[in-house]
Amino acid sequence: MKPTLSIRNLHVAVGGTPILRGVDLTIRYGETHALMGPNGSGKSTLGLAVMGHPNYEVSEGTIDLDGQNILEMTPDERARVGLFYAFQRPVAIPGVKMADFLRHATTNVRNPQRQEGEELIPMRVFREELRTKMEQLKMDAQFARRYVNDGFSGGEMKRAEILQLAMLQPKFAILDETDSGLDADAVRLASQSIAEIGREKMGLLIITHHDKLLEHNPPDFTHVMLGGRIVESGSAELAEELHRYGYERIRRAYPEADAQNRVMAHEEVA
Amino acid sequence: MATDIQNEKSRHTIGEINKYDFRTQTEAVFKARKGLDAEIVHQISDMKNEPDWMRQFRLQALEIFFSKPMPRWGGRIGIDFQDIYYYLKPTDHQGRTWDDVPQEIKDTFDRLGIPEAEKKFLAGVKAQFESEVVYGSLKEELGNQGVIFTDTDTAVREHSDLVRQYFSTVIPPHDNKFAALNSAVWSGGSFIYVPPGVAIEFPLQAYFRINAENMGQFERTLIICDEGSSIHYVEGCTAPMYSTESLHSAVVEIICKRGSRCRYTTIQNWANNIYNLVTKRAMAYADATMEWVDGNLGSQLTMKYPAVYMMEPGARGEILSIAFAGAGQHQDAGAKLVHCAPNTTGQIISKSISKNGGRSSYRGLVRVEKGAHGAKCKVVCDALLLDERSRSDTYPYIEVAEQDVTIGHEASVSRIGEEQMFYLTSRGLTESEASTMIVNGFIEPLVKELPMEYAVEMNRLIQLQMEGSVG
Ligand SMILES: Nc1ncnc2c1ncn2[C@@H]1O[C@H](COP(=O)(O)OP(=O)(O)OP(=O)(O)O)[C@@H](O)[C@H]1O
Numbered sequence A: 001m002k003p004t005l006s007i008r009n010l011h012v013a014v015g016g017t018p019i020l021r022g023v024d025l026t027i028r029y030g031e032t033h034a035l036m037g038p039n040g041s042g043k044s045t046l047g048l049a050v051m052g053h054p055n056y057e058v059s060e061g062t063i064d065l066d067g068q069n070i071l072e073m074t075p076d077e078r079a080r081v082g083l084f085y086a087f088q089r090p091v092a093i094p095g096v097k098m099a100d101f102l103r104h105a106t107t108n109v110r111n112p113q114r115q116e117g118e119e120l121i122p123m124r125v126f127r128e129e130l131r132t133k134m135e136q137l138k139m140d141a142q143f144a145r146r147y148v149n150d151g152f153s154g155g156e157m158k159r160a161e162i163l164q165l166a167m168l169q170p171k172f173a174i175l176d177e178t179d180s181g182l183d184a185d186a187v188r189l190a191s192q193s194i195a196e197i198g199r200e201k202m203g204l205l206i207i208t209h210h211d212k213l214l215e216h217n218p219p220d221f222t223h224v225m226l227g228g229r230i231v232e233s234g235s236a237e238l239a240e241e242l243h244r245y246g247y248e249r250i251r252r253a254y255p256e257a258d259a260q261n262r263v264m265a266h267e268e269v270a
Numbered sequence B: 001m002a003t004d005i006q007n008e009k010s011r012h013t014i015g016e017i018n019k020y021d022f023r024t025q026t027e028a029v030f031k032a033r034k035g036l037d038a039e040i041v042h043q044i045s046d047m048k049n050e051p052d053w054m055r056q057f058r059l060q061a062l063e064i065f066f067s068k069p070m071p072r073w074g075g076r077i078g079i080d081f082q083d084i085y086y087y088l089k090p091t092d093h094q095g096r097t098w099d100d101v102p103q104e105i106k107d108t109f110d111r112l113g114i115p116e117a118e119k120k121f122l123a124g125v126k127a128q129f130e131s132e133v134v135y136g137s138l139k140e141e142l143g144n145q146g147v148i149f150t151d152t153d154t155a156v157r158e159h160s161d162l163v164r165q166y167f168s169t170v171i172p173p174h175d176n177k178f179a180a181l182n183s184a185v186w187s188g189g190s191f192i193y194v195p196p197g198v199a200i201e202f203p204l205q206a207y208f209r210i211n212a213e214n215m216g217q218f219e220r221t222l223i224i225c226d227e228g229s230s231i232h233y234v235e236g237c238t239a240p241m242y243s244t245e246s247l248h249s250a251v252v253e254i255i256c257k258r259g260s261r262c263r264y265t266t267i268q269n270w271a272n273n274i275y276n277l278v279t280k281r282a283m284a285y286a287d288a289t290m291e292w293v294d295g296n297l298g299s300q301l302t303m304k305y306p307a308v309y310m311m312e313p314g315a316r317g318e319i320l321s322i323a324f325a326g327a328g329q330h331q332d333a334g335a336k337l338v339h340c341a342p343n344t345t346g347q348i349i350s351k352s353i354s355k356n357g358g359r360s361s362y363r364g365l366v367r368v369e370k371g372a373h374g375a376k377c378k379v380v381c382d383a384l385l386l387d388e389r390s391r392s393d394t395y396p397y398i399e400v401a402e403q404d405v406t407i408g409h410e411a412s413v414s415r416i417g418e419e420q421m422f423y424l425t426s427r428g429l430t431e432s433e434a435s436t437m438i439v440n441g442f443i444e445p446l447v448k449e450l451p452m453e454y455a456v457e458m459n460r461l462i463q464l465q466m467e468g469s470v471g
């Protein structure tokens, strides 16, 4: 059987406020899923909860990877069993060079049994691999010497996330608006790269508001989140419909979730 | 680069967590009795066979020491001055090669990696054990160029005129109580003279080791950079852990003549019961540059404020300091820049890290004297707190007696961010790897100023502190 990430009846609260209210989602290795939904519907919350952000409390439900419960795992353990979340808003770590950080992260993820203080991937081997991957992503070699996300432009941050995806080669990756902030050429390049890195080599959950990324990575399934729940799932056509016509139909079809979403996003209830 | 090194090294450090915390069984050839009075001072002077001017200087300084009250600011100093050994002579001759050094003492420095470093990248080495310099070397070509690098005791005997001309001109005994104490009982330290125009490419290093319990180490360093010369001097300091306190109270005086350049780097990693009360000051003349790079780890209390007096136009003073305060430690560190002449430029960058209830204070003075127009000075101090129990304070003093000057001051206090920790751990780093990485990133702007070998050492020391295994 293919490795599977399965999320069952997931309830997540932040600071006591419920955000996700029973999310069900199953992703198999090799599949691409699109996750869409209006602002504030809970898409990023899902990604952060899967990765184990300490402020996102799981009050109910399960997340399993190949039948193994990951809810008890720390974020680094989750990374080491093959989960990856590309941040919608990556965090700057001043003074820490991309290359040093990546070498450490890559070593840990490839060698999940590694104890603190044990040898890292040999410098030469690592450098060579990093250089190759950066070339493929058309990133300047200089980039590796910059401090992690520190003073990066929006586009640079997203490309750095893709580089990490390429280096860490997870089993399952959640890409949270990895196409936002990129110019037209960069979106195309990013989409192609993700397709190369990801297709059939991992399970992908792509969170996006645009269609370019999905053009290059046609989803096997599309899910729509509203008010902290996945209200509808379908094929790639569903994504196309939403891109073309927006969320009106969905909002009308699921008034309760819509109301919920408006409360969460602090919008006036229509 | 910094973190790479730290990680590669860390495997070794785990096996030798207490690299610095070992004691050597040695037989001193002479140990003065405990306590401080004129008789002890005479004894030290006798042992050293000094000229009379130095004996008189010491005795006067002792009077000044007794007459001065303890400083009422800074940290709590709980020293019983009568319960300390002021002079301990470990061997009766100084080695010219490591083989000349008594075996136990050589073993100590072997374990600290000094002979190895010497072979690899140093232009000269002094190793001080307790009160005396036990080993000294200098690359032959530097000697031929007229460079003097010797212990200060030898300098007093062999270069008496030169020493007498400059000794205590930068820091006189009445400067402060601990300068007076050092002046009375000083022993060891480095004396360096760099002739005009001589640039020393590789660092000269001194290593100070306190080994005995209840010991006071009072080295005295004097560096004279003649016109247009340049030098990088590095000192390392360590001591093992005892149940009672020891005292390290050095005086460092530097004279940078016209157009010269001196960088003085300290990496100290004292045991947690050392009082480290040091006076360091440099005079920079026309277009000369003085840089202090100061890494303070360990000790119970450190009070240290390296100073640069910019005496003539175009002089520059730069002070970079890193302090790490762990459990039970107080790092009261800072800097002092005095602009005495027009168009002088100063910069202070201070970074402190407090952990497990440790306390770090930045205490800095920038003074612009009348007539020092066009002076520029920039002060940046950043503190990083690793937990709720730790503490950081800033005491910036700025005194300006001139109109046309530019002075900038920025201070920040931050905590290790939850979002930073999550970002790093979500990419496979453990919590402690992530926080070490964030701390190393925090001090990176300073560490990158260090030569490679010291950057390695600095990151290693930070990692030891992060593991909480020192002391
Ligand atoms: N750390 C947090 N603190 C407070 N509220 C939060 C936090 N994280 C999420 N929320 C709230 O949860 C709701 C869902 O946010 P989330 O970021 O998951 O939405 P999203 O679907 O990713 O939206 P977008 O498309 O704008 O990125 C929002 O109302 C948001 O304000």
Ligand SMILES: [Mg+2]
Residues within 6 Å of the ligand: A043, A044, A045, A088, A176
């Ligand atoms: Mg989002």
